[in-house]
Amino acid sequence: xxxxxxxxxxxxxxxxxxxxxxxxxxxxxxxxxxxxxxxxxxxxxxxxxxxxxxxxxxxxxxxxxxxxxxxxxxxxxxxxxxxxxxxxxxxxxxxxxxxxxxxxxxxxxxxxxxxxxxxxxxxxxxxxxxxxxxxxxxxxxxxxxxxxxxxxxxxxxxxxxxxxxxxxxxxxxxxxxxxxxxxxxxxxxxxxxxxxxxxxxxxxxxxxxxxxxxxxxxxxxxxxxxxxxxxxxxxxxxxxxxxxxxxxxxxxxxxxxxxxxxxxxxxxxxxxxxxxxxxxxxxxxxxxxxxx
Amino acid sequence: xxxxxxxxxxxxxxxxxxxxxxxxxxxxxxxxxxxxxxxxxxxxxxxxxxxxxxxxxxxxxxxxxxxxxxxxxxxxxxxxxxxxxxxxxxxxxxxxxxxxxxxxxxxxxxxxxxxxxxxxxxxxxxxxxxxxxxxxxxxxxxxxxxxxxxxxxxxxxxxxxxxxxxxxxxxxxxxxxxxxxxxxxxxxxxxxxxxxxxxxxxxxxxxxxxxxxxxxxxxxxxxxxxxxxxxxxxxxxxxxxxxxxxxxxxxxxxxxxxxxxxxxxxxxxxxxxxxxxxxxxxxxxxxxxxxx
Numbered sequence: 183x184x185x186x187x188x189x190x191x192x193x194x195x196x197x198x199x200x201x202x203x204x205x206x207x208x209x210x211x212x213x214x215x216x217x218x219x220x221x222x223x224x225x226x227x228x229x230x231x232x233x234x235x236x237x238x239x240x241x242x243x244x245x246x247x248x249x250x251x252x253x254x255x256x257x258x259x260x261x262x263x264x265x266x267x268x269x270x271x272x273x274x275x276x277x278x279x280x281x282x283x284x285x286x287x288x289x290x291x292x293x294x295x296x297x298x299x300x301x302x303x304x305x306x307x308x309x310x311x312x313x314x315x316x317x318x319x320x321x322x323x324x325x326x327x328x329x330x331x332x333x334x335x336x337x338x339x340x341x342x343x344x345x346x347x348x349x350x351x352x353x354x355x356x357x358x359x360x361x362x363x364x365x366x367x368x369x370x371x372x373x374x375x376x377x378x379x380x381x382x383x384x385x386x387x388x389x390x391x392x393x394x395x396x397x398x399x400x401x402x403x404x405x406x407x408x409x410x411x412x413x414x415x416x417x418x419x420x421x422x423x424x425x426x427x428x429x430x431x432x433x434x435x436x437x438x439x440x441x442x443x444x445x446x447x448x449x450x451x452x453x454x455x456x457x458x459x460x461x462x463x464x465x466x467x468x469x470x471x472x473x474x
Numbered sequence: 475x476x477x478x479x480x481x482x483x484x485x486x487x488x489x490x491x492x493x494x495x496x497x498x499x500x501x502x503x504x505x506x507x508x509x510x511x512x513x514x515x516x517x518x519x520x521x522x523x524x525x526x527x528x529x530x531x532x533x534x535x536x537x538x539x540x541x542x543x544x545x546x547x548x549x550x551x552x553x554x555x556x557x558x559x560x561x562x563x564x565x566x567x568x569x570x571x572x573x574x575x576x577x578x579x580x581x582x583x584x585x586x587x588x589x590x591x592x593x594x595x596x597x598x599x600x601x602x603x604x605x606x607x608x609x610x611x612x613x614x615x616x617x618x619x620x621x622x623x624x625x626x627x628x629x630x631x632x633x634x635x636x637x638x639x640x641x642x643x644x645x646x647x648x649x650x651x652x653x654x655x656x657x658x659x660x661x662x663x664x665x666x667x668x669x670x671x672x673x674x675x676x677x678x679x680x681x682x683x684x685x686x687x688x689x690x691x692x693x694x695x696x697x698x699x700x701x702x703x704x705x706x707x708x709x710x711x712x713x714x715x716x717x718x719x720x721x722x723x724x725x726x727x728x729x730x731x732x733x734x735x736x737x738x739x740x741x742x743x744x745x746x747x748x749x750x751x752x753x754x755x756x757x758x759x760x761x762x763x764x765x766x
Contacts, residue, residue: 205697205700205723208696209723237747237748238530289641289643289644347641348641349581349639349640349641349642349744350641350642350643350744351581351642351744351745351747352581352742352744352747353697353700353701353742354700354706354742355700355701355702355703355706355721356703356706358700359703359725404500405497405645408497408645408646408647408650409645409646409647410647411647411648411651414646414647414648429647431497431501433651450644450645450646452641452642452643452644453643455529455643455644456529
């Protein structure tokens with residue numbers, strides 16, 4: 183049983199060229215009444231103002247890989263984002279933040295996605311509540327090797343809101359407004375939770391679990407094939423043995439060779455070229471969650 | 475009457491995060507036979523290898539604004555891209571380039587677009603020839619204040635191939651393959667032209683002429699409204715008095731106030747936020763072009 187949530191942080195601009203979170207947080211900073219809930223204190227933050235100013239993902243190192251506790255405590259870590267991570271970590275402690283939303287956008291067609299580093303009961307209920315209001319919302323469970331380095335790892339109950347497809351440096355009105363609504367509903371949930379006012383309900387929740395990351399085909403580092411046109415923008419849609427994954431620059435198709443049905447996500451995310459990720463493969467689980 | 479075209483240059487990576495041109499030029503460099511035509515010498519170039527390496531539009535100043543002759547000749551211009559422009563200009567002279575294609579991509583949904591700085595007879599015939607093969611191809615006449623600063627201004631017959639929507643830093647297979655085909659057809663045309671082998675034909679050509687650029691609504695520099703959801707991805711579609719252009723962060727709609735039908739392009743182009751351009755308004759002309 184999770185104790186009442188008292189202090190919530192909402193971050194935008196953890197990557198300085200992902201405009202959705204940046205402009206939502208700017209709106210919240212100007213209009214704090216939008217975040218007011220009876221039992222909550224909500225703190226909006228712009229994570230990386232320097233990267234935001236330059237409209238780049240980061241200036242020296244990806245801020246969203248700088249939050250491992252050993253890195254925070256390492257006094258030799260003095261790249262700009264490493265230093266920034268230390269102050270963000272301290273701010274979160276000083277404000278006793280026990281819930282955190284980090285807003286990101288992606289060039290992949292992932293719609294509205296909540297990303298979780300673990301599947302605890304609290305998160306599953308929250309996601310079920312939101313899925314009932316927003317049936318298009320997807321839940322991605324991503325127990326990645328980097329999970330302890332992420333901003334959301336600063337609290338046990340941190341989560342990422344990932345929306346797309348949106349090019350870097352671009353405001354997309356429709357997805358921005360939807361993201362805003364999800365945040366309000368999420369705060370409503372926390373407020374109701376604190377007051378023990380969640381309505382009893384049962385919900386079948388789908389969770390997409392990342393189990394593998396696939397790089398682009400390469401020859402001596404250089405990419406030799408692109409995401410296949412049939413797969414482009416098809417995040418969360420099932421693929422099976424023999425379905426096309428990539429197309430080489432010579433027009434040859436490279437197919438999926440796995441046996442089971444999988445659901446790719448983060449297909450053709452711009453920032454993942456440098457990380458060697460063309461897509462993440464997920465398996466879909468279904469579970470019954472009892473709310474209230 | 476234009477003299478035979480002998481030496482053609484094809485540029486990719488004038489902006490280092492526009493991957494379509496970069497990977498096409500890399501393919502051409504590896505497979506020079508793809509560009510071989512009886513009467514042509516074709517030179518593929520990667521314009522800005524340093525920006526390509528970093529996957530950024532430019533490192534110090536937009537290369538595609540550095541080609542004005544007075545800037546090329548100014549020995550005090552020593553920013554990286556200014557220096558680069560001087561060597562590119564010299565290379566083009568040394569190779570006696572008399573036709574030039576500069577491949578760009580955009581986050582706007584502009585499909586396949588040829589951009590011209592002027593409407594000379596040679597270009598109109600070439601565009602008609604290509605439109606007959608690729609009916610979806612759009613012709614944009616953009617007599618912009620910066621036209622003398624563009625890479626394409628290095629020859630009288632330079633043109634830009636602009637394809638989208640593609641996020642920066644992303645390869646989009648379908649548009650890449652279409653762009654490649656247009657380039658081959660364009661070279662075919664030049665080769666036929668040199669041999670006086672263009673078939674006689676009449677064609678109704680549509681040309682979209684940029685006459686105004688509109689910025690995002692701002693308050694003290696800060697953007698106060700986004701492209702309206704109804705206008706997003708609607709490049710080249712007509713709008714009239716009262717049609718929505720922008721939506722404020724508070725959800726209010728800002729409408730188009732002009733009297734005549736216009737066709738917006740470069741709607742929500744990522745790189746144009748810093749240039750103060752939310753879209754370019756065009757008028758559509760129709761003209762009959764006689765080929766051959």
